[in-house]
Amino acid sequence: MPESVGSTNARCADRLREAADLLEAQGANPFRVTAYRRAADTVLHLDEDIGTLVEREGLPGLDALPGIGRGIASALLEMVRNGRWTQLERLRGSVDPVQLLTTVPGLGHRLAERIHEELHVDTLEALEVAAHDGRLESVPGVGARRAASIRASLQQMLSRSRPRRPASAPGGSAAPSVETLLAVDREYREKASAGKLPAIAPRRFNPSGEAWLPVLHAARDGWQFTALYSNTAQAHQLGRTRDWVVLYFYDDEHAEGQGTIVTETHGPLSGRRVVRGREAECRAHYAD
Structure with missing residues (x-):
């Protein structure tokens, strides 16, 4: 295999292995850790440059590789096309x-x-x-x-890089229920408050480099989750860095979705934890 091929594939494999190491250190489900390491081995031992494969076959070509599901295929496409991987940067605390x-x-x-x-x-x-x-x-x-x-x-930017179907749990749901999201949110905040979670040092709004941002990896109802407090300028300005929680969820093929949970400050749900964009479902949940 030519050196240029080996170096391109090796860079992608290194990122997958780094993600696996970070997930393992942060207490993630061993299934996720193993999946990324297996995918790294597949990429490292490809007989051709992964960029060539992407140009010829796109996402379906990556998805067809042994040990590569929809989510990891999309991650590899992001690495090849953009030279970065947002999920890895998030795990490092360096995402911008x-x-x-x-x-x-x-x-x-x-x-x-x-x-x-x-x-x-x-x-x-x-x-x-x-x-x-x-x-x-x-x-x-x-x-x-x-x-x-x-x-x-x-649409133009993502048309060639989107998974062929949205992230879904084994039961076929496109996203976790609000009950599941609220349960993970509660677990995250309770463990973070008790100091029971590993912490990362985010690059944004953290000039001292302190590892203050707790991270939870959890499995519930057929989904894998990563939970983090929102590290945005607005969260800091409003004193909500210990209130707003961002949940990233992954199905059994590691395709990613996202939700944000906050404490509502007005209306009938005031004082309740609410999944943004799914307020109607939250009202039904609390009415039960």
Whole structure:
């Protein structure tokens, strides 16, 4: 195998192994750890350059490799096309979601920062969901016309890199129930408050480099979860860094979804923990 092929594949394999090591150190499910290490071995021993495979076959070609599911295939596509992997940066504490959002045509730094602060999105896929469900156009400075333009740009950017079907649990649900999300949120906050979780040192808003951000990896109802307090400028300004929780969820093929849980401050759910964007389901949950 030519040196250039080996080095490209080795860089991707190294990232997968680093993610596995971080997940293991942070107490994640051994199934997730093993899956990333197995995928790293597959990539390292490919007979061709993974970039060549991507150009020829795209996501389906990666998904067809032994030990590579939809989620890891999407991760490899991100590494090859963008030279980065958001999930790994999140595990390291070095993710910069604002910089990522500015890769969308028409999104400058200020507007990208405002979108991140308002919607708590840190991936292009999460931004696309917000662009389609109406949340994006409600952000000051966006509006319906700009939201439509962003949707079109994201469609073009992600059309070749999206999984063939959305993340889903073994039972077929597209996302965990609000009951499951609220249970993981409760587990995270209780363990974080008791000092029972490992902590990472986020790069943003942390000039001292202190490892203050607790991280939980958990399995519940067929889903794998990673939970972190929101480390945004708005969370710091409003004193909500120990209230707003971002949950990343993964199905059995490691495809990723995201949700944010906050304490509601007004209306009938005031004082309750609420999954943003799923308030109606939360009202039904608390009414039971």
